[in-house]
Amino acid sequence: MIKSLFSIIALFILAHMSFGQQVEIIANFQPELNYENVHVYELDSDPLTSTYLIWVKSDVKEHYHAEHTEVVYVLEGEGELTLGDTKRIIRPGDYIFIPKGTRHSVLVKSESPMKVLECSDTPI
Numbered sequence: 001m002i003k004s005l006f007s008i009i010a011l012f013i014l015a016h017m018s019f020g021q022q023v024e025i026i027a028n029f030q031p032e033l034n035y036e037n038v039h040v041y042e043l044d045s046d047p048l049t050s051t052y053l054i055w056v057k058s059d060v061k062e063h064y065h066a067e068h069t070e071v072v073y074v075l076e077g078e079g080e081l082t083l084g085d086t087k088r089i090i091r092p093g094d095y096i097f098i099p100k101g102t103r104h105s106v107l108v109k110s111e112s113p114m115k116v117l118e119c120s121d122t123p124i
Contacts, residue, residue: 078091
């Protein structure tokens, strides 16, 4: 009986793990055609982490997140990031760590929208 119960639990865990993993080719993702300034596409979300593709045409106004840290990886486009009191140009390949409570904004400098991968520990 205990051996059968253990087997059922083990199979359940293995099945859940295999469905919980995902591989996406994010280079192929495109935003909806008609969005004003920002388009957010949720790739994945669970109780611990949320991951999004975000396209920005012109800017993201200054704001902060009181309850979560944000990690951003720039995929396409160029912009000026204000992080706290610091301004810098961000480009594809740049990794940005934004601690909770830190004011931040982005002004897009490229002709095409910025495309970023964003991860946080709560849904946006």
